Amino acid sequence: MKTPLLFEMNGRRALVVGLGRVGRRRARTLADAGCTVTALIKAPPADWNSTGVKVVQKAFEAADLASVDLVVAATDDAETNAAVLAACRVRGIPVNVADDPDASDFFFPAVIRRGDLTLSVCTEGASPMTTKAIVKELKAAYGEDYARRLAALKTLRAAIIARAGDPAEKRRRLKELTALPTSKLAELAASQNQSEQSEEA
Numbered sequence: 381m382k383t384p385l386l387f388e389m390n391g392r393r394a395l396v397v398g399l400g401r402v403g404r405r406r407a408r409t410l411a412d413a414g415c416t417v418t419a420l421i422k423a424p425p426a427d428w429n430s431t432g433v434k435v436v437q438k439a440f441e442a443a444d445l446a447s448v449d450l451v452v453a454a455t456d457d458a459e460t461n462a463a464v465l466a467a468c469r470v471r472g473i474p475v476n477v478a479d480d481p482d483a484s485d486f487f488f489p490a491v492i493r494r495g496d497l498t499l500s501v502c503t504e505g506a507s508p509m510t511t512k513a514i515v516k517e518l519k520a521a522y523g524e525d526y527a528r529r530l531a532a533l534k535t536l537r538a539a540i541i542a543r544a545g546d547p548a549e550k551r552r553r554l555k556e557l558t559a560l561p562t563s564k565l566a567e568l569a570a571s572q573n574q575s576e577q578s579e580e581a
């Protein structure tokens with residue numbers, strides 16, 4: 381069974397085999413998360429580049445796994461994908477296989493980010509179209525303004541926790557915050573930041 385985890389990806393070394401539509405998406409997701417990504421392609425030219433992705437034209441071989449933390453097999457050739465999977469299994473390297481959800485060690489869920497808020501949706505391959513539809517609903521329900529909301533809540537939470545006090549009272553105050561509109565939270569956070577600055581001065 382797969383379970384959702386938020387894993388620190390910064391500095392991890394990823395190998396993506398195949399840079400078609402899926403491989404490009406995966407390579408970009410991993411690079412955006414701070415991975416050092418190497419992508420193996422079969423044919424030139426890779427008229428595609430993405431910061432943090434090193435594109436190498438060569439056929440996959442097990443030796444390519446020597447210093448790699450995770451792998452994505454994203455070619456449209458089932459045999460190549462299966463060979464990548466088998467080589468990863470031997471070395472205990474986690475692998476995602478584009479055409480084999482059951483064999484994959486991890487999935488790429490759909491992700492919506494609003495500052496510190498991360499929403500992710502996955503049907504484990506049962507219906508990616510349903511995932512798409514749910515993402516659309518969530519994007520509307522949790523708009524861009526949630527980034528500002530979370531930033532304000534983070535400031536106010538730290539301030540409440542910093543004040544020594546009865547744990548039940550702390551919880552009550554933290555819960556109370558979640559009912560406030562974003563504009564009010566932003567206002568409270570701004571005055572909190574201001575009073576912290578004048579304390580420091």
Ligand SMILES: C[C@@]1(CC(=O)O)c2cc3[nH]c(cc4nc(cc5[nH]c(cc(n2)[C@H]1CCC(=O)O)[C@@](C)(CC(=O)O)[C@@H]5CCC(=O)O)C(CC(=O)O)=C4CCC(=O)O)c(CCC(=O)O)c3CC(=O)O
Nearest residue numbers: 405479481487488489490501502503504505506507508511
């Ligand atoms: C297991 C998983 C991969 C993994 O993570 O390992 C997987 C597997 C497969 N998808 C297939 C097809 C399609 N996938 C999409 C779309 C998305 N697929 C995504 C994730 C995932 N897809 C993972 C599970 C996530 C989940 O279930 O919730 C999203 C969320 C993110 C992303 O891909 O970046 C993105 C939607 C979000 C967005 O767009 O915002 C569309 C729709 C479209 O493209 O418009 C189609 C065509 C319609 C159809 O076929 O349903 C096929 C068959 C391929 C074939 O026919 O050969 C397989 C393989 C199989 O089923 O064997």
Ligand SMILES: NC(=O)C1=CN([C@@H]2O[C@H](COP(=O)(O)OP(=O)(O)OC[C@H]3O[C@@H](n4cnc5c(N)ncnc54)[C@H](O)[C@@H]3O)[C@@H](O)[C@H]2O)C=CC1
Nearest residue numbers: 398399400401402403420421422454455456457460478479
């Ligand atoms: N996970 C997902 O969301 C989806 C998965 N798929 C599956 O993912 C696979 C790839 O799909 P797309 O990216 O849409 O296909 P695509 O046709 O856009 O890309 C496939 C790429 O693999 C490359 N390739 C083929 N053999 C190779 C090898 N031996 N070494 C290196 N590169 C090689 C091709 O040159 C091409 O660039 C398919 O097997 C498909 O079933 C397809 C759609 C969605």
